[in-house]
Amino acid sequence: xxxxxxxxxxxxxxxxxxxxxxxxxxxxxxxxxxxxxxxxxxxxxxxxxxxxxxxxxxxxxxxxxxxxxxxxxxxxxxxxxxxxxxxxxxxxxxxxxxxxxxxxxxxxxxxxxxxxxxxxxxxxxxxxxxxxxxxxxxxxxxxxxxxxxxxxxxx
Numbered sequence: 001x002x003x004x005x006x007x008x009x010x011x012x013x014x015x016x017x018x019x020x021x022x023x024x025x026x027x028x029x030x031x032x033x034x035x036x037x038x039x040x041x042x043x044x045x046x047x048x049x050x051x052x053x054x055x056x057x058x059x060x061x062x063x064x065x066x067x068x069x070x071x072x073x074x075x076x077x078x079x080x081x082x083x084x085x086x087x088x089x090x091x092x093x094x095x096x097x098x099x100x101x102x103x104x105x106x107x108x109x110x111x112x113x114x115x116x117x118x119x120x121x122x123x124x125x126x127x128x129x130x131x132x133x134x135x136x137x138x139x140x141x142x143x144x145x146x147x148x149x150x151x152x153x154x155x
Contacts, residue, residue, distance in 0.1 A: 043072030078147035
């Protein structure tokens with residue numbers, strides 16, 4: 001089986017000096033390699049082709065046959081690395097917390113593995129009879145949520 005670390009090493013060599021970053025490398029038991037990269041402004045198909053060729057030139061099919069797929073992290077798919085959180089600051093996200101509760105709001109900040117989402121909620125304000133809609137900050141840790149993903153808005 002092809003070594004996952006070897007593929008990551010090759011991807012990181014190609015990424016060196018570029019604004020792209022590695023999201024994930026998965027290798028199945030039948031040597032199907034899936035490489036996901038991302039960029040703050042999106043991923044160009046030409047760059048996926050270039051990375052694919054770079055990897056193919058450095059892996060020997062005579063030693064071990066494989067299938068290679070290089071692409072971007074899917075739009076609307078859960079975030080896998082901290083850089084994806086940073087790239088989506090100020091955008092709408094959905095968080096599924098460990099307790100199963102969903103939060104939808106604006107990703108306000110990222111600090112290490114911690115992040116804050118501002119969620120519009122009805123809050124009882126002192127001196128007001130009715131609850132008022134306000135943004136409430138909810139803090140999360142990337143390792144303690146089931147997922148966080150970008151919410152595509154078609155409005």
